[in-house]
Amino acid sequence: MEQSTAQTTGTRERVRSLLLALGPSTTATLSQRLGLGPAAVRKHLDALLSDGTVSTREQSVHGLRGRGRPARLYALTDAGHAGGPASYDDLAVLALRFVAESGGTEAVERFAQTRVAELEARYAEQLAATEPADRPAALAEALSAEGYAAPTSEHGTGVQLCQHHCPVQHVAAEFPQLCDAETAALGRLLDVHVQRLATIAHGDGVCTTFIPSGKAPR
Numbered sequence: 001m002e003q004s005t006a007q008t009t010g011t012r013e014r015v016r017s018l019l020l021a022l023g024p025s026t027t028a029t030l031s032q033r034l035g036l037g038p039a040a041v042r043k044h045l046d047a048l049l050s051d052g053t054v055s056t057r058e059q060s061v062h063g064l065r066g067r068g069r070p071a072r073l074y075a076l077t078d079a080g081h082a083g084g085p086a087s088y089d090d091l092a093v094l095a096l097r098f099v100a101e102s103g104g105t106e107a108v109e110r111f112a113q114t115r116v117a118e119l120e121a122r123y124a125e126q127l128a129a130t131e132p133a134d135r136p137a138a139l140a141e142a143l144s145a146e147g148y149a150a151p152t153s154e155h156g157t158g159v160q161l162c163q164h165h166c167p168v169q170h171v172a173a174e175f176p177q178l179c180d181a182e183t184a185a186l187g188r189l190l191d192v193h194v195q196r197l198a199t200i201a202h203g204d205g206v207c208t209t210f211i212p213s214g215k216a217p218r
Contacts, residue, residue, distance in 0.1 A: 011036070015044045016053060016080060021149045023164050023206045024075035026059065045074055053080040075205050081169060092171045105177070112181035120185045127189050135190050136161060136211050155210070160197075161186070163207040172201035183209065 011034075018033055019025060027045065031038045048054035059071045099107050123142050130138045136152050136159045143150035149164035172178040179199050186209055187194045194211050198204035 011040075012044050012047060015041065015048065016076065019054065019074060019076050019080070020164050021151075023162065024057075024073040026071045026073060028071065030074070048074075048080070052077055078170065081165060081200065090170075092168070093174055096171060096175050100175075108175055109177045109181070112175070112177040115178065116181045116185040119182075120189060123189055132191065133213070139186070139189060158210055158212040161209045161211060163200075163209075166200040166207055169200045172199070176201070179207075186211075 014034060015030060018030060022029065022033075027038050027041050030036075030045075031041045034041060045054060045056075049056060053076065054074050055077050056072050056074050059073045096108060096111070099111055103110075123139065126142065127135050127138055140150045140152045140161055143161075143163065147165060147167070150161060151164075152159050152161050154160075166172065168178055179196065179201060183194060183196045190211055192212060194209050196207070196209050198206065198208040200207050
């Protein structure tokens with residue numbers, strides 16, 4: 001029984017980790033990636049729905065809609081992203097509220113810039129030695145190594161960098177200066193003006209940043 005429970009917990013964590021890496025996904029996608037039957041995956045998803053780790057919604061259909069009900073997308077909730085109690089997030093929010101009340105919004109902005117300065121310093125030398133066209137992929141690899149789950153994909157005249165995990169999402173929901181400072185840091189690292197299209201802190205499934213490449217659209 002203990003082994004069965006351990007296996008169940010391990011598989012459930014694999015489901016959570018895959019949702020973290022892929023973002024909102026269907027049962028079919030998860031089943032294929034995990035090598036499990038759809039029924040087994042749905043069983044784990046139902047458990048994650050029950051404990052508040054996962055939420056679900058119908059998949060949007062563009063163009064003509066076929067027969068049958070649209071597939072459902074499963075995505076991590078705030079609790080699922082956090083992977084544990086939110087007490088540290090609550091403490092961070094209280095701390096930044098104190099900073100804001102004591103020093104105003106300028107103090108919060110200075111804090112945000114100090115935080116990303118450490119991230120920027122870690123990646124600056126590596127990216128400076130990388131060809132400009134390869135920098136988005138190199139940055140994504142570096143972010144993923146630190147747990148951000150950050151793949152890239154070509155999109156029109158540039159590249160989209162998608163961060164599926166945000167360690168400060170609860171704090172950034174109240175203090176967007178954290179997101180603004182990070183976006184500016186990404187632009188400096190890539191030596192190009194980037195555009196933040198979506199953030200987990202604002203309720204989106206992933207943090208999405210558009211990196212222009214100067215290529216003509218297909």
